[in-house]
Amino acid sequence: MKPTDTSNPDYFHKVVDCQWACPAHTNVPEYIRLIAQGRYTDAYLLNRESNVFPGILGRVCDRPCEPACRRGRVEDKPVAICRLKRVAADLSDEVRDRLPQRPAGGNGKRIALVGAGCASLTVANDLLPLGYDVVIYEKLAETGGLMRSNIPRFRLPPAILDDEIDAIVDMGAELRLNSPVESMAALLDEGYDAIFVGSGAPQGKNLELPGRYDTDRIHIGIAWLESVAFDHIDSIGEKVLIIGGGNTAMDCCRSSLRLGGKDVRVMARKPRHLLKASDWELEDAEEERVEIMLNHSPEEFIVEDGKLVGMKFAKVEWHDDGSGRLKSTTIDEVVLPCDDVILAIGQENAFPWIERDLGLEFDQWDVPVVDPATFQSTREGVFFGGDSAFGPKNIIWAVEHGHQAAISIHKHCQGESMTERLPQTMNLSSTKMSIHEWSYSNDFDPAARRLMPHVDLKERFENLDIEVELGFTAEQTITEVERCLNCDIQTVFKAGLCIECDACIDICPVDCLTITHNGEEADLRSRLTAPAENLDQELYVSDGLPQTGRVMVKDENLCVHCGLCAERCPTAAWDMQKSELIIPYATDEAACPTKRKAG
Amino acid sequence: MSFIRKPKIVYKGQRTNALGLTRRDYEGGMSTLCAGCGHDSITTALVQAFFELDIEPHKVAKLSGIGCSSKTPAYFLDSAHGINAVHGRMPAVATGANAAARDLYYIGVSGDGDSLSIGLGQFAHAMRRNLQMLYVIENNGVYGLTKGQFSASADIGSKAKKGEVNEQRPIDPVKAALALGGSFVARAFSGDKEQLVPLLKAGIKHNGFAMIDVLSPCVTFNDHEDSTKSYAHTRQFYHPAVHADFIPPAQPIEAGGDEGGVLRVNLHDGSQLLLRKVAPDYDPHSRAGAYSYLDECEKRGEIVTGLLYIEEDRASMHEISQTAKQSLRDLEYDKLNPGAETLKALQSRYR
Known part of the structure; x- marks a missing residue:
């Protein structure tokens, strides 16, 4: 393999899995460090630069960062990034003057x-x-x-x-x-x-099935939620069926419980792992005793004397049709009684x-x-x-x-060319403070992910205004910030300084370093201290080393950024450098008005 | 050294051995040696060797004397037995321990000072007894713990950090072991674990005294230009003559079609060594051949490494002394202590 080109900002950006996965590339590790230092307002403003709505997103973001979080690969659960964002928003001072x-x-x-x-x-x-x-x-x-x-x-x-x-x-x-x-x-x-x-x-999607227009108790999910939000609807029947398996379905079922629903079920066509709803939204609904019924395909609304009394479903089984696509076969039919049906099957x-x-x-x-x-x-x-x-x-x-x-x-x-935009750039700066000291908390904290405390089940259904999630306590915050692995503190290697003493390889707690003869990527991946099987994660390959011409290879997959490689390195060939992605916004484009005129 | 401990992280997909242990389970306390010290690499190689051999850590006894090298048993196998003996006296303590509890694996870690200066006599006699143990000399040519004076293994012409030149002849532990009748004589380099780990495994399983002289650069006092024990010098003149592959007993041996350059050695527990020779006519069963090969290479300044001599059927200490077949701890009490009458009878034979 060729030596890794770290001058391309994408290389180190990709190492910061959360930031790379975030559509707005929020600088997650940096704001978590600011929270750790008690600088909540700064953490809030750093968030706001990229995601504009930290208080809102700290509650309801889709969190593409969390499934990407390296902590989830090292152990089971990612850092509670979204919850920490809310901590910054909850504890931030007024920011208007800034x-x-x-x-x-x-x-x-x-x-x-x-x-x-x-x-x-x-x-x-x-x-x-x-x-x-x-x-x-x-x-x-x-x-x-x-x-x-x-x-x-x-x-x-x-x-x-x-x-x-x-x-x-x-x-x-x-x-x-x-x-x-x-x-x-x-x-x-x-x-x-x-x-x-x-x-x-x-526009919410409709479901054209027999009986659809024989009653006024069938609601389109997002329109119904809007009516609830603006207090045009304040009640619902006791038995409610929600059709759909996405996050809107979760909002509909939980809202129903607060408007008088007693027996609320979410009816999904697909098996659990194919539901579109986020795991945490499913868990929150189930905590409120909503039953999520899987593999039920809606067939017919049953309306008697103008009154909706139930709905017929086909119970289905899913199997691969050989081309990788899932096909269903009906194994049974079932009728469930209901007073209201809410359709939450998508929007356009x-x-x-x-x-x-x-x-x-x-x-x-x-x-x-x-x-x-x-x-x-x-x-x-x-x-x-x-x-x-x-x-x-x-x-x-x-x-x-x-x-x-x-x-x-x-x-x-x-009048400038729209396609000639400022590129993303990256700053790297050493975090070395002294021989064994870094300007970040480099020790690995084995603590498990903290759980969001919720309002008691008995109290939360009284009205729509009781926010269920209470936010992290100070103790939870202190623990959770230390779970962050500081993936933006990059391991930067200078091949010319290496004496191949193996100290970094020996000390690495997750076996991600190897000195070996160079080769093609697939071959190299198989020959490392621990085989590099996660192909989504890059190999960091050095220039030839001075004494033997071999190369230093780092598998970026599991590195916990503890800095021990740099601490054990006698020649400072390894350094821990903070990477800061610089994302251009409209203000940056305005700050350097170019001669790049269109046409 | 580091200020934080190497964090114990149980990550997904971590490899385990036949005992269900990870490599991390064979580690010890945090090293307090200098960053980049060759000794830490040897420690890691030992961890790897014991892990790969599926040896339960509590079936191992670690012994050492005094010096940087002798600190290292604290850094591996923290659930093994261990004795840190006085300077140069580790072989005597090892002999006593082995005499009483022969069912443990013994590993002695010593340095060039501990073995070749103050402890040279002890070193020689342990070898003469063919005491069953792996004896690792972590050889860096200087007294690191007392700030870098030349040791007995420093080469003629090698310069100290401040410029003095060594003019006394070095004691080469490999040549000394050949001369003293060692039954397993090897040299390795801390910077080449591909060679070192199989050698350590072979040494652990050898029925007798397995001496491995491991060149282990002192990154603080002896890694400069004009040092003959630096990383750069060792790599430049590195000459691996015999590579040993260790094959455990259960594993089928892939027979190479022609055995050209490959020599098999059966170890007494059923495992095998496959010796791949770089020099085609080198004979690792010939003491004289090994000695002259070393001499020749030395003239060219080359550092010969590998398993240079092996004699697997030499009787070990217990066999020579016809001692009990099991550890004393496993003997029934009346056999272990046959009583005053028996003692009297024994003593009367010498009156």
């Missing part, structure tokens, strides 16, 4: 944002400090989009939403509530310099308000064609982001779309 404001006068460019959800708000957050005139159109009477209408209050209290959204609006945006955009053509006529569509995926974006003759192309699924790098549609100056761009994803993806769209909008307005 946020930028829209400069008086502005830059004369006007931007329209459609929808006041996370994508649009991120665009506003990035563009307001540059002096843009930002107008946010929202069809509802409140901000937040699906964050407010679809995530129940017992998981995400409105006060948290208000605080973080107001912080953005108060930078100087013009917010127009109760202002649905009913025509793109009309909006275009208003002469905005750019339009950003962040209207989400607001819908654009009835965009005229089809504006030069804005739609694809075969009737979704606008959007460039995945610039987020511009086929009509210049019209951008999409969040669920409205590429279908339903999650909040953190919408935030990242917002950041990228903001850069594009800025470049569009300044």
Whole structure:
């Protein structure tokens, strides 16, 4: 193998599994260290740089970081990254005085944002400090989009939403509530310099089965959640069936319990490991005694005398059809009684308000064609982001779309090329303080993951406003921060200094180092101190070593970043260096106005 | 040394041996030697060897004298038995321990000072007795613990860190062992575990005194230019003559089609050594041949390593002395202590 090119920022970035997995590349290890030092406000602001909504995401993020966390490979459970984010938000001081404001006068460019959800708000957050005139159109009477209408209050209290959204609006945006955009053509006529569509995926999927329209007790999940959120619905029958196995189904079943549901079941077609709901959301629903019935495929609504009395399901078995796809066979039929059914089987974006003759192309699924790098549609100056761009994803993806769209909008307005964007870069700096001292807590703490304390089951159902998760205690926080392996403190090797004494190899607690003769990757992977079987993780291969010409190989898979290799190294060939990924935002693009003019 | 201990991490997919133990279960306390010390590599090689041999740690007795090397038994097999003897007197203590409890594996760790200066007599006599033990000399050519004076193994012309040149002839433990009738004589290098680990395994299983002289650079006092015991010098003049592969008894031996350059040695417990020779006409059963080969290579400045001499059927101490077949601890009390009358009868034979 060739020596690893660590000058490419992606190499060390990839070692920081959580940051690499996060769509917005939040600097997780650094904010966990700040929490460990009690610098909650700094931790909050560091989060906010990339993910904009730490308080919201600290509760309801999809957490792509956690399955990626190296701790989960070393032992069973990843670091409770999301919970720690909430700690930063819970304990942070007021940050408004540390946020930028829209400069008086502005830059004369006007931007329209459609929808006041996370994508649009991120665009506003990035563009307001540059002096843009930002107008946010929202069809509802409140901000937040699906964050407010679809995530129940017992998981995400409105006060948290208000605080973080107001912080953005108060930078100087013009917010127009109760202002649905009913025509793109009309909006275009208003002469905005750019339009950003962040209207989400607001349409719940229907289930066309016999009996569907014979009763009014069958609800579309996300519409029902919205009605609950805005207090248009305050009760439900005792027996409730939720159809679907995703996170919306979990929100529906738990909301039902708080509105009078006694016997609430989630009916899923697939086996457990194929459910779309996050594991922790399934666990939280089951803690509330919701039964999750697997392998039940809905067949018919049973309506007698205009009253919904039950629903018929096929019990199915799944098997591989030989081509890797799963096929089901019916083994039984079952009828379950119910008073209400909630359909939570997915959602899609819908654009009835965009005229089809504006030069804005739609694809075969009737979704606008959007460039995945610039987020511009086929009509210049019209951008999409969040669920409205590429279908339903999650909040953190919408935030990242917002950041990228903001850069594009800025470049569009300044006449710069949208595709010539600032690259991500990386700083490396040694953490060595003295012979045996590093500027991070390098010892491995064997503690197990802390569990989030919950409000007692007896109390939590009284109303929708009781937030179930209490947040980590101080003791839990102290333990959990030490579980972080500081993957951003990189093991950096200088081959020229190595005397091949094997000290680093001998001391490594997870056998990830080897000095051996070079070879092809597959061959090399099999010859290491411990075979490198996780092909998703890179091998760090050095130049030839001075004495024997062999190479130092590090398998990045299990390294716990304890720094013992560097501590045992007599020649400082190994060093522990902090990698800091520098992610360009719209402000950075504005700070170095280039001559990279378009065309 | 480090300030934090090597953390014990049980990671997924960690290999275990036939006893269900991981390599980490064969480790000991935290090393207080200098970072980069060859001795720490030898410690790791010992851990690896005992792990691979599936030996229960409590079936091992570790012995040592005084010196940097003699600290290392604290760093491996922390559930083994251990005695840290006075300077140079480890072989006598090992002899006593082995006489009483012959069912343990004995491993002595010594240094060039402990074995070749103050303890040279003890070293010679343990070899003469063919005491069943693995005797490792961690040889770095200096007294590291007293700040780097030349030891008895320092080569003529080798320079100390501050520039003095050694002018006395070195005692080569390999040549000494050949001359003293050692039954297992090997040299290795701490920087080559591929060679060292199988040698240690063979030494542990050898029926008699297995002496391995392991060149182990002192990274603090003897790893500079003009030192003949540095990492760089050892690698430059490294000459592996015989590589030993250790084959445990249960494992089928893959017979190479032609045995050219490969020699089999049967160990008394049923395991085998496959000796791969770099020099085709080298005979590891010939004491005189080994000696002259060493002499020749020495003239070229080469450092010969490998299993240089082996004599597996030499009687060991217990066989020579016709002692009890089991450890004294396992003897019934009336056999172990036949009583005053028997003692009297015995004494009367010498009156």
